[in-house]
Amino acid sequence: MLIKRRKILGAGAALGVTSLYCNAMAAEEASSNETILVSILLNGGNDGLNTVVPLPQYGHYYKLRTPATPPTGLAVAYDEADLELLAFNSDYKVPALSATEFAFAPSMLAMRDLYTTGKLAVINGVGLPLTEQNALSHYNAVVDWLTGQINVGATLPAGWLGVTLDKVNGGALGATASLGGTTQLLIGKAKQGLVINPPMDYFGISYGISDNQANMADAFKRIAVLPAASTAGSFDQGILQTAVDDIASVKHYANINKASDYPLESWLDYQLRDIARLIVGHAGIRGYFAQIGGFDTHSQQALQQPALLAQLGQSLVNFYEFLSSKNAATNVVVMTMTDFGRRPNVNLNFGTDHGGANVAFVFGDKVHGGTYGAYPSLTHFDPNGNLKINYDFRNVLSDLIYAMGGSGKDVLGESYKKIGFI
């Protein structure tokens, strides 16, 4: 049964003063083998073709991505020479200068380094099926990725990761947490994920002025538990109570590891740093969400996408290095998702429009590095003129759900053949 979020929380709030999460100190924490999944949404529809370039199809790629009069500095197609240092094969052990199959975008040096570790899976040709009626709508596409459903109607289904972890108590903070704002991904059938605005050190109450701050704090505490006069007020109150109840725990984990030497070079670093701190602190959270935007590159793509991809790779390196230094990386898996790919051909604004198949990354000690799926053809497209998909996006999610201890069939409604990257 599809349940709108507020009805879940409204019911919880109406039952009295209860936190939404299991606050008992005896709550189960993640065992040492259980996978912790970090999902990163690349908001806007990342251009997969300019993220991983198929070297055997380079000629077609160059033609598609070069407008009639390419201006200096705004060319979308990468020069072949620039791709040599970042080339890779399905066998991750093949060094770049010997590789002939694919290449990361020139700005993705960090990602190339990650690939060398044998822990990065590059999944080619992932996307929404043609039976998704509006695959090229940002909203529809993101909802599909977050819920694991297609053709979603007026009522949003729960998120696939929230559902997978619905029966997991996690620690004092519950089983899921978003550092990237409210997300349907972490809304299960029973619970809604904690949201922390980075940096988590500031997760707390900032009080108004008064002559007696102790009175102020006490009054606020009492207001937070007074029965609200409306259902919408109860909803707000439920969230507020949860937030207040969780302050001590969040601060506890923030204090365990200040991570003052964690490199903070991007907004994604801020999000991943706090996720790392929660993991290192054994918070018991099993599902995390982060996001970065700016991938909807309809114009002047060369001025935006390379930097974003560089940021993505570097942030993953920063994250993994920190976790490894604390012996906390073993069970952590990171996945990327994005609305859709982009059109094969560039437009006259030196950008690309909404398209089809894309590339997905999954990284972690548990991941079998390499490439999965052939690169879509750059001469034979789907009926909409876009890159054809190899893997329905739900196929990727299914493998991850199993890795999390869930059942892909139960969560997604269908079984999918294992891809095998984890």
Next chain:
Amino acid sequence: MRQTVRAILAGALLGTSILTSVAVAAPPAISPIAAPTASPTRAQVQYFLRRFSFSAAPEDVTAVQGSGIAAWLAAQEDWQNINDSGTELETLPTALVNGSYPDFQIFERAVVQHMILTNRQLQAKLELHWLDHFAVSLASVGDPAIMYHYDQTIRANALGNFSTLLQAVGNEAAMLIWLSNNYNSGSAPNENFARESMQLYSTGIYDLNIDGSYKKGTGGLPLVNYSQKDVAQVARAMTGYGVVVDPNNNNPQTRFSVQYFPGNHYNGSIAYFGRTQPVPTDGTAINFVLGELATRSATAPFEAKELLQRFVTEDPPASYISDIATVWEKTAKDPNQIAEVITAIVNNPLFFKYYNSMPKQPAELVIGALRQMPGMMQATANVTPGSSLLYELNNIGQELFYPATVFSFYRPGDVESTVNTGALLARTGVLANITNAQPSGAYTDTWIDIPTLLTRVTNAEGGTDGVQVGDYLLDALVDGGSPKLQSLIKGFLGKSPNANQISGAIWLLLNAPDYAVN
């Protein structure tokens, strides 16, 4: 507290400190209007004004109680005859000298200040709605003069005819830049604007019955309004436009223009929605396409439902959508169509059923507080950007003109997505910064004027002891409040509250769940 790039940049670029504070006049009371046709209750008026204005101080609520909701609506719909002087918006665009970074803040603050102070409240509320509906980011447009022009167009048409509004917005430089239609050329069409003009701005994705339900095809799947082929063809139809900016021209009014380049228009037959279209090649193609989209059968229920979702309930029943969509269709050619639709929404027997049923948008929460308390704003020239109201709106998740996505800050029907644990704790900080601020403080942008508040309390309650102040605040912010909340606030205030205690009580009430709802 989240450090935004803008905040860091602001601190780096501007090191001004406030030398003097310039008190901007508190919002004047709404004048009594013509004889009421109904006698609404106080709670009904407070609810109505929360929805269709940015809330009102108790005195103004009393005035509307006396004159009636219908009279208020009628006066507001005749907005041209409401005095709108007294805000910094009047000094724009000359204040936008050359599009440099400080001008971004000047523009934003002027608009927010206007929303707080204007007497044209219905127009201002619809301005916010259309800015959400036609969300465009200043970060992408990059020129506050272009955004100012865009905002002026939205405001001028906010209560007018929808087709006129849609066409006007479609021809704005800001929209052309935001959705890449400024380089949409016949030789390589860009589909961005074409897609969103249908998906977001007019018909929506799915074909709808008049009551907002999906029309379904074989297999029970909803029918769609357009295919990918339609998107590609509509993109061809709207080719040939460009935004021309003279970087050496410092006059914000003449620095840019939207021009049509016939040579860049698609030179071939264009067919969408199943037929060849006689798309004009004289520069009116955008009007041609958008004019048709405005009147397609799915547009009325799509737009009606969105208005209801933003102004009444996140889940409007089919009968309500049907009623409003019917009015929408009937008034399709009326110059004040949107105003008539708003009246129909309010007059519908279901309207008052949804009292306090939705969370406030974050901007409503802050702007409403400043209207009701009363809030004061520094003149922009004296503001230290790091502490500005815009920074607070950013922290609370809704800095105007920087929408998070093409759906603005939240998708219609999902305002509750703005309510999460991180957001509510950030809210405490935002409200603390506003209520703690002192006039003429070195880092003050906006503050609550306690002396003026006490004058109002005296006028309304006969004095300023703790009970009287408490009664006034509770009436203003939470429609009186529950007995337990009343007892808590009055207990906190004590017998003779000073300014600190009053500020503290305001902070408590602004954080109360009962304040956070519409």
